[in-house]
Amino acid sequence: MARYVFGVDVGGTTAKIGLLTEAGEKVEFWEIPTRTENNGEFILSDVAEAIRAKMKERNIDDSDVVGAGIGVPGAVNVDGLCYQAVNLGWEKINVVNELHSKLKLPVKAGNDANVAALGEAWKGGGQGYQNMLLVTLGTGVGGGIINEGKILAGSKGSGGEIGHINLEENEPDACGCGNHGCFEQYASATGAVRLANRILAASSEDSVLRQKEKFECKDIFDAAKAGDKVAKEIAERYGYYLGKGIAVTASVVNPEIIVLGGGVSKAGEMLFDLLMPSFNKFVFPGCKDVKFALAKLGNDAGVYGAAKMLLY
Amino acid sequence: MARYVFGVDVGGTTAKIGLLTEAGEKVEFWEIPTRTENNGEFILSDVAEAIRAKMKERNIDDSDVVGAGIGVPGAVNVDGLCYQAVNLGWEKINVVNELHSKLKLPVKAGNDANVAALGEAWKGGGQGYQNMLLVTLGTGVGGGIINEGKILAGSKGSGGEIGHINLEENEPDACGCGNHGCFEQYASATGAVRLANRILAASSEDSVLRQKEKFECKDIFDAAKAGDKVAKEIAERYGYYLGKGIAVTASVVNPEIIVLGGGVSKAGEMLFDLLMPSFNKFVFPGCKDVKFALAKLGNDAGVYGAAKMLLY
Numbered sequence: 366m367a368r369y370v371f372g373v374d375v376g377g378t379t380a381k382i383g384l385l386t387e388a389g390e391k392v393e394f395w396e397i398p399t400r401t402e403n404n405g406e407f408i409l410s411d412v413a414e415a416i417r418a419k420m421k422e423r424n425i426d427d428s429d430v431v432g433a434g435i436g437v438p439g440a441v442n443v444d445g446l447c448y449q450a451v452n453l454g455w456e457k458i459n460v461v462n463e464l465h466s467k468l469k470l471p472v473k474a475g476n477d478a479n480v481a482a483l484g485e486a487w488k489g490g491g492q493g494y495q496n497m498l499l500v501t502l503g504t505g506v507g508g509g510i511i512n513e514g515k516i517l518a519g520s521k522g523s524g525g526e527i528g529h530i531n532l533e534e535n536e537p538d539a540c541g542c543g544n545h546g547c548f549e550q551y552a553s554a555t556g557a558v559r560l561a562n563r564i565l566a567a568s569s570e571d572s573v574l575r576q577k578e579k580f581e582c583k584d585i586f587d588a589a590k591a592g593d594k595v596a597k598e599i600a601e602r603y604g605y606y607l608g609k610g611i612a613v614t615a616s617v618v619n620p621e622i623i624v625l626g627g628g629v630s631k632a633g634e635m636l637f638d639l640l641m642p643s644f645n646k647f648v649f650p651g652c653k654d655v656k657f658a659l660a661k662l663g664n665d666a667g668v669y670g671a672a673k674m675l676l677y
Numbered sequence: 678m679a680r681y682v683f684g685v686d687v688g689g690t691t692a693k694i695g696l697l698t699e700a701g702e703k704v705e706f707w708e709i710p711t712r713t714e715n716n717g718e719f720i721l722s723d724v725a726e727a728i729r730a731k732m733k734e735r736n737i738d739d740s741d742v743v744g745a746g747i748g749v750p751g752a753v754n755v756d757g758l759c760y761q762a763v764n765l766g767w768e769k770i771n772v773v774n775e776l777h778s779k780l781k782l783p784v785k786a787g788n789d790a791n792v793a794a795l796g797e798a799w800k801g802g803g804q805g806y807q808n809m810l811l812v813t814l815g816t817g818v819g820g821g822i823i824n825e826g827k828i829l830a831g832s833k834g835s836g837g838e839i840g841h842i843n844l845e846e847n848e849p850d851a852c853g854c855g856n857h858g859c860f861e862q863y864a865s866a867t868g869a870v871r872l873a874n875r876i877l878a879a880s881s882e883d884s885v886l887r888q889k890e891k892f893e894c895k896d897i898f899d900a901a902k903a904g905d906k907v908a909k910e911i912a913e914r915y916g917y918y919l920g921k922g923i924a925v926t927a928s929v930v931n932p933e934i935i936v937l938g939g940g941v942s943k944a945g946e947m948l949f950d951l952l953m954p955s956f957n958k959f960v961f962p963g964c965k966d967v968k969f970a971l972a973k974l975g976n977d978a979g980v981y982g983a984a985k986m987l988l989y
Contacts, residue, residue, distance in 0.1 A: 440963055443825060448963075496832040510929070512829055512836075513755060519931025520808040521963065524824075529961035530928045531921065542962050609843065616842045617822070617929045619831025649841035650854050651752055651760075651833065 794821020
């Protein structure tokens with residue numbers, strides 16, 4: 366008989382929970398609210414209750430369940446120790462121990478970006494690869510490194526947090542992390558808009574982007590696709606930084622495939638054309654032979670990856 | 678009864694072989710010549726014969742031996758596939774399969790720098806740590822990443838080959854790899870001399886370095902220690918790049934300890950003072966809390982690490 370595994374992806378507003386088979390087939394995915402009050406003290410109890418309720422509803426015995434994996438928005442080391450999760454109200458907490466004490470099933474925990482990378486490696490854009498880099502291009506730049514099929518968590522859970530590698534020594538603006546010149550200051554959605562405003566301010570050339578009071582990252586790529594000259598220049602500059610940041614990371618961990626996810630990745634295949642010249646310029650030749658792909662699982666990646674942690 | 682394990686570190690001139698106990702105690706280390714003729718076809722037979730002869734000499738049965746690990750100067754993936762080892766005359770070869778067919782004992786193989794990192798993590802400067810970065814400062818800059826106690830080999834064996842991450846966009850000189858602005862163009866022994874010549878050429882300030890027809894990396898650090906002003910400036914510039922390269926790498930893999938090895942590391946503790954301002958400037962804050970240490974095993978690191986691969 367097929368055994369089951371649960372995957373949980375906790376966000377600041379809702380927690381996605383998935384019931385899957387060991388083979389990674391989706392049985393049922395649903396959401397519960399994330400209660401952040403009282404420093405998020407109810408979050409893990411709510412998750413445990415939701416899982417127990419689902420098991421009861423479906424007549425699933427403990428012996429039919431491999432366990433539950435959980436991804437949270439904070440640094441989590443290999444033992445499940447989360448150092449802080451600001452959006453959940455958490456200070457230092459061992460997520461594995463806490464959830465296990467409530468759920469009484471085997472538990473694994475990881476950082477949400479790392480867990481999403483594992484999901485993409487299992488059932489998404491990196492399916493079939495044991496060494497993968499996921500680069501998540503959203504409000505910030507996140508990432509996850511899959512090494513020999515497993516998450517590279519790092520000593521304090523910051524493994525794969527590549528958005529803060531330095532790409533520019535002389536960046537005047539500060540990154541959210543306090544440093545100057547971080548990868549995510551250029552390659553995130555907000556970074557793309559920042560680059561755009563700089564390039565627009567430096568010339569008076571006409572552009573559809575000037576006709577909007579406020580434009581978003583998507584507008585830049587749409588305009589570039591439509592042939593807007595300034596937007597193309599912005600997109601190329603964006604690609605330059607994206608390619609460089611990926612090249613540096615790939616030169617450290619030598620992945621077999623690099624998967625692009627997050628909102629900006631909806632720009633699609635054009636991103637590969639934009640990043641490739643810079644990637645090829647900066648990557649160590651021994652790491653050049655790598656595939657590129659787009660993420661496939663969207664917001665479900667974290668649920669898949671959380672479940673997969675139980676199946677190492 | 679204690680069991681034994683063999684570690685082999687193959688260089689272009691000699692191969693070091695070590696007989697150790699499972700606990701990592703050195704029983705006997707010795708060397709044999711590396712015969713690079715005929716595309717290095719005798720190298721692995723020679724190693725197998727040397728190990729078999731030692732077992733006979735010491736009356737060690739097959740059942741008393743865990744196996745033999747071997748580090749080679751080339752990229753080696755987790756399956757023991759070596760893509761090329763120029764200094765040995767090798768093209769693509771599966772080192773594990775080849776050595777196993779001759780030795781008839783369990784075999785593991787790795788890149789020499791990665792294997793040295795594992796040795797330092799087991800019995801050297803990184804002893805007791807599961808997540809370590811070794812930075813080898815020699816003629817080039819090499820490295821090895823130990824993740825959860827194991828070598829991060831990468832998909833094609835170039836994991837931890839950090840000497841070629843880009844640190845300068847506008848470097849006019851080409852690196853040996855063909856790129857411009859690689860970490861090792863600044864932080865290797867030859868890189869230090871290159872930086873020195875640039876700084877000396879840019880001023881006419883007196884320096885003991887000008888009194889030598891040709892100086893080496895060691896002379897720079899000796900002069901800096903002795904108070905030579907220009908040498909101090911060179912050492913600071915060297916430290917800037919060393920700190921930046923380490924910061925970028927640490928921001929990707931989040932090690933618990935960073936160990937400096939190779940010839941330049943003989944400059945000792947002063948390297949930490951030199952690199953720290955730049956490391957702190959560029960590292961992702963979540964990866965800042967890391968220890969620094971000097972390598973301890975010197976040329977024996979590879980033998981220890983090669984043996985340790987059998988004891989994962």
